[in-house]
Amino acid sequence: MLYRENGQFKNTYHADQQIFPILQDRVVVVAFLAFAFIGVPLLASDYLFLSMIIPFLILSLAAIGLNLLVGYCGQISLGTAAFMAVGAYAAYNLVVRIPGINLILAFLLAGGVSMVVGVLFGIPSLRIRGLYLAVATLAAQFFADWAFSRIKWLTNDSTSGSVSVATLEIFGWRVDTPVEKYLLCLGFVAVFALMAKNLVRGHLGRSWMAIRDMDVAAEVIGIRPMYAKLSAFALSSFFVGVAGALWAFVHLGSWEPLAFDINRSLNLLFMIIIGGLGSILGSFLGAAFIVVLPILLSQVPQWFGLSMSVATAAHLEAMIFGALIVFFLIVEPHGLARLWSTAKEKMRLWPFPH
Numbered sequence: 001m002l003y004r005e006n007g008q009f010k011n012t013y014h015a016d017q018q019i020f021p022i023l024q025d026r027v028v029v030v031a032f033l034a035f036a037f038i039g040v041p042l043l044a045s046d047y048l049f050l051s052m053i054i055p056f057l058i059l060s061l062a063a064i065g066l067n068l069l070v071g072y073c074g075q076i077s078l079g080t081a082a083f084m085a086v087g088a089y090a091a092y093n094l095v096v097r098i099p100g101i102n103l104i105l106a107f108l109l110a111g112g113v114s115m116v117v118g119v120l121f122g123i124p125s126l127r128i129r130g131l132y133l134a135v136a137t138l139a140a141q142f143f144a145d146w147a148f149s150r151i152k153w154l155t156n157d158s159t160s161g162s163v164s165v166a167t168l169e170i171f172g173w174r175v176d177t178p179v180e181k182y183l184l185c186l187g188f189v190a191v192f193a194l195m196a197k198n199l200v201r202g203h204l205g206r207s208w209m210a211i212r213d214m215d216v217a218a219e220v221i222g223i224r225p226m227y228a229k230l231s232a233f234a235l236s237s238f239f240v241g242v243a244g245a246l247w248a249f250v251h252l253g254s255w256e257p258l259a260f261d262i263n264r265s266l267n268l269l270f271m272i273i274i275g276g277l278g279s280i281l282g283s284f285l286g287a288a289f290i291v292v293l294p295i296l297l298s299q300v301p302q303w304f305g306l307s308m309s310v311a312t313a314a315h316l317e318a319m320i321f322g323a324l325i326v327f328f329l330i331v332e333p334h335g336l337a338r339l340w341s342t343a344k345e346k347m348r349l350w351p352f353p354h
Contacts, residue, residue, distance in 0.1 A: 003022075003024050003344070003347040003348055003350075004348065005021075005022050005023075005024075005348070008021075008022065008023055017201075019194075019197055019198070019201070033190065036186060037183070037186065040053070040182070041179045041182065041183065044182075046177075046178045049178035049179065049181070049182050050178050051295065052291060052292055052295055053182055054178070054181055054182055054185055054250065054251055055251055055291050056287055056288060056291045056292065057182070057185040057186060057189045058185055058189075058243055058246045058247045058250070058251055059243070059247075059267075059268070059271065059287045059290070059291060060189060060193075060283055060284045060287040060288075061188065061189050061192055061193075061239060061242065061243040061246070062080065062084060062239070062240050062243035062244070062247075062268055063268055063271040063272050063275065063283035063284075063286055063287050064192065064193060064196050064239055064280060064283040065080075065196075065235075065236045065237070065238070065239025065240040065243060066080050066236060066240065066268050066269065066271075066272055066283075067196075067272045067277065067278070067279070067280070067282065067283045068196060068199070068200070068208070068232060068235055068236045068239065069232050069233060069236035070269070070272060070277060071272055071276075071277035071278035071279065071282075072200055072205060072208045072209055072212065072232070072278050073208040073209075073211055073212050073228065073229065073232035074208075074211060074212030074213075075122070075125050075129075075133060075229060075232060075233070076130065076131075076133050076134040076137070077133075077134070077137040077236070077265075077269075078134050078135075078137050078138040078141065078262075078265055078266075078269065079121065079137040079138055079139070079140030079141040079144075079265060080240055080264070080265045080268045080269070081141060081144075081260040081261060081262065081263075081264035081265040081268070082117075082140040082141045082143065082144035082145075082260065082265070083114045083117065083118055083140070083144075083236075083237045083240040083241055083244065084114075084240050084241065084243060084244030084247060084260050084264065085144045085145075085148060085244060085257060085259075085260035086110075086113060086114040086117050086144060086237075086241055086244065087107075087110040087111055087113070087114040087240065087241030087242060087243065087244030087245045087248075088110070088244040088245055088247065088248035088249075088255065088259075088260065089148055089154055089155070089163070089248075090109070090110035090113035090114065090241070090245070091106045091107055091109075091110035091244075091245035091248065091249060092155075092156075092163050092165065092248065092249075093154065093156070094106040094109055094110060095165065096156050102170065102171070103168060103169065103170045103249070104170055106245070107188075107242050107245045107246065107249075108242065110241055110242065110244070110245045111237075111238040111239070111241040111242040111245070112238065112241075113241065114237045114238060114240060114241025114242075114244065115234045115235070115237045115238040115241065117140070117237065118233045118234055118236060118237025118238075118240075118241075119230055119233055119234050119237070121136070121137060121139070121140040121233070122229065122230055122232075122233030122234070122237075123230070124136040125229045125230075125233065126225070126226055126229060126230075138262075141261075141262055141265060144257070144260065145257050145261065148161050148257040149161045149257050160256060161256050161257045162254065162255070162256040163254065163255065163256075164253060164254030164255075165248075165249050165253060165254070168181075168184075168249060168250065170184070175250075181250045181251075184246075184250060185246055185250055188242065188246060192239060192242065193280060193284075196239070196280055197280050199235065200280070204228075204231060207223045207227075207228045208228055208231075208232050209278070210223050210228075211223065211225060211228045211229060211232075212278075244260065247259075267290055270286070270290060270325065271283065271286035271287050271289070271290050272286055272335075273286070273329070273335065274286045274289050274290070274325060274328060274329070274335060274336060275287070275289065275335050275336050275337055276334055276335025276336060276337030276338055277334075277335065279335065279337035279338075281337045281340065282335045282336060282337035285335070285336040285337055285340070286335070286336065289328075289336065293321060293324065294317060294321055297316075297317045297320055297321060298313065298314075298317055301313055
């Protein structure tokens with residue numbers, strides 16, 4: 001009986017249009033954010049931050065950007081890692097060529113550069129769709145791999161394309177420890193997740209969903225396909241570009257073009273499919289599944305006291321991980337976010353069956 005909305009009346013349009021219209025949801029979200037900003041830095045170890053929590057946050061941000069394009073607008077993309085690479089190398093060039101630039105500004109400008117590149121590779125979406133569009137976006141992946149390996153200016157004349165950053169400093173605050181890196185990433189993810197949630201609830205998000213469901217009918221009712229599709233590519237690439245800059249500067253520190261290869265693109269696509277297409281929460285759940293589960297599986301032999309070679313453990317981990325992906329997709333094709341929505345609906349009706 002705790003999750004009920006009886007007596008929660010809406011007297012204004014503002015109250016009716018809240019992101020979380022039910023009081024219990026608002027309490028849970030505030031408590032969760034308080035725990036994330038206060039509790040986690042006090043409880044988690046450095047290993048947990050570096051190996052699990054920081055990658056989870058950054059990949060969640062990238063998954064949100066991809067979900068805007070694929071889940072909400074219905075435009076398939078296989079070149080997400082390329083836009084992450086654009087954001088990473090754009091931020092690197094801004095930091096190297098503009099001494100003293102604020103790091104947050106560099107990340108946002110890098111997202112802007114990624115947005116421009118995303119719009120360029122999104123132009124084919126005006127004429128093609130489906131698998132043909134997937135192949136067109138895959139071209140961005142191959143182009144980025146070639147550009148950052150061959151064009152020396154983009155890597156500050158590095159022969160191998162490998163670059164590195166020395167220190168992270170924001171408004172005089174030097175970001176060194178894992179806790180400080182975690183708080184930086186958490187701040188970005190919280191702001192961008194709120195931005196994405198408001199985007200999909202507004203006019204722009206509704207036009208994306210209309211294009212996704214039936215583009216011909218959307219055009220008949222006055223939605224411009226060119227504007228809707230290119231805006232989806234632009235904002236998706238912006239989110240992904242900022243995530244790429246965070247991945248390179250905060251998580252990796254030094255990187256090369258192979259850090260943003262096709263496997264990264266496929267992992268991000270798996271995240272939103274498993275988590276739930278067209279769901280901001282699904283982006284977080286899918287990222288948690290992809291990032292956290294392999295680490296937990298690698299620890300299972302130790303928990304049971306089993307001794308096996310590293311190669312055998314890696315093969316078992318890959319097999320179990322793949323089997324779990326298939327299992328979840330069979331049990332709930334709409335993703336983990338749909339399971340959470342179903343559980344909430346049951347809690348709203350409990351203990352009554354209807």
